[in-house]
Amino acid sequence: MEELICQGCGVSIQTTDPDRAGYTPKAAAEKETVLCQRCFRLKHYNDIQDVSMTDDDFLKMISQIRDQEGLVVHLVDIFDVDGTMIESLPRIVGNKKVILAANKMDLLPKSTNHNKLTKWLRTAAKEAGISVEAVYLISSVKGHGMSGLTEAIEEYRNGKDVYIVGMTNVGKSTFINKLIQKTTGTKDAITTSYFPGTTLGFIEIPLDDDTALIDTPGIVNRKQMAHYVSDHDLKLITPKKEIKPRVYQLNNQQTLYFGGLARLDFVKGERQSFVCYFSNELAIHRTKLKNADNLLNEHRGGLLSPPGHDTLEKIPELTERTFRLQHEKTDIVFPGLGWVTVPEGGITVKAHSPKGVQVSLRKSFI
Ligand SMILES: Nc1nc2c(ncn2[C@@H]2O[C@H](COP(=O)(O)OP(=O)(O)OP(=O)(O)O)[C@@H](O)[C@H]2O)c(=O)[nH]1
Numbered sequence: 001m002e003e004l005i006c007q008g009c010g011v012s013i014q015t016t017d018p019d020r021a022g023y024t025p026k027a028a029a030e031k032e033t034v035l036c037q038r039c040f041r042l043k044h045y046n047d048i049q050d051v052s053m054t055d056d057d058f059l060k061m062i063s064q065i066r067d068q069e070g071l072v073v074h075l076v077d078i079f080d081v082d083g084t085m086i087e088s089l090p091r092i093v094g095n096k097k098v099i100l101a102a103n104k105m106d107l108l109p110k111s112t113n114h115n116k117l118t119k120w121l122r123t124a125a126k127e128a129g130i131s132v133e134a135v136y137l138i139s140s141v142k143g144h145g146m147s148g149l150t151e152a153i154e155e156y157r158n159g160k161d162v163y164i165v166g167m168t169n170v171g172k173s174t175f176i177n178k179l180i181q182k183t184t185g186t187k188d189a190i191t192t193s194y195f196p197g198t199t200l201g202f203i204e205i206p207l208d209d210d211t212a213l214i215d216t217p218g219i220v221n222r223k224q225m226a227h228y229v230s231d232h233d234l235k236l237i238t239p240k241k242e243i244k245p246r247v248y249q250l251n252n253q254q255t256l257y258f259g260g261l262a263r264l265d266f267v268k269g270e271r272q273s274f275v276c277y278f279s280n281e282l283a284i285h286r287t288k289l290k291n292a293d294n295l296l297n298e299h300r301g302g303l304l305s306p307p308g309h310d311t312l313e314k315i316p317e318l319t320e321r322t323f324r325l326q327h328e329k330t331d332i333v334f335p336g337l338g339w340v341t342v343p344e345g346g347i348t349v350k351a352h353s354p355k356g357v358q359v360s361l362r363k364s365f366i
């Protein structure tokens, strides 16, 4: 019998063990369009079932691409470039031509300078050990930038297969769905969700008689905030609309709390503005540095949430790191949560984030 693949997530279908990935009741497996039970539940109830696949299982699957010919489209999430650019990508997928596409552009302010951002991304890719043929800025949800990217794919694929590769949750499946919708009119062909780790196997979308566009499972990055927060909190910290930057004029010895998930202390330097790019729904609180510890102890899970009261236990303790900002326009990045742009240099800040989610600095990209 030919192996059946779930059309939603690419997992191999099995009808014997409800607790294992790919389970489908026998009757459902005989239908024309086969969907595993997990995809069915995600689609209809937005409810995610855990699967017993390790991070290594995912990585091994992606590594199968190494021996194939084709073009790689590396999708990153523009809201979390640091957490989604794959270090040394060629080591995983082999030496192939790579197009870099930064997805979720609809989240950045409309005034964002695209030329500057494209250059910034090219440099970031180079620093990550990836040499790219071209860089595209897209929004898979809105469809922005898609035609330029599809033309480039056609040009660079040289009549070969195309692999859409990226960390979990960057929008690979959403991107392919948009392409399918544009060509056939069918909506939401593949399963997508805001949970990381949705796609479990390769899903081939034929391009012509011999070649295909292939959706792949995401690579897991444990440094992402998404792995430490509850489903409810993940929904809240994930921006859905264009981010409205929130600007705070701070004196030194003042602190900003981003919910109760992260914190930035202005330790030393002249009064200046801190421009915050986070989900519009995430509450930001300003307090005096000397009161900051108390505030957290008393109000974490309440005024300072997320984390919600019931999910406090899940989040690791906040750990701190001190940075001296030398240059103008630096972003202090809380991976997966957002960033704070400091327009002028010459100040000292202390950034707090859950243990495992490491704060970093970058040259501002907006
Ligand atoms: N704002 C915004 N959200 C997007 C965009 N593209 C995808 N998303 C959202 O990002 C989340 C993840 O999308 P998926 O398409 O499932 O991501 P994936 O890369 O296939 O994830 P895995 O299969 O887990 O590796 C979903 O909540 C999508 O709605 C976009 O262009 N803009």
Ligand SMILES: [Mg+2]
Binding pocket: 172, 173, 174, 191, 192, 198, 199, 216, 217, 218
């Ligand atoms: Mg997917």
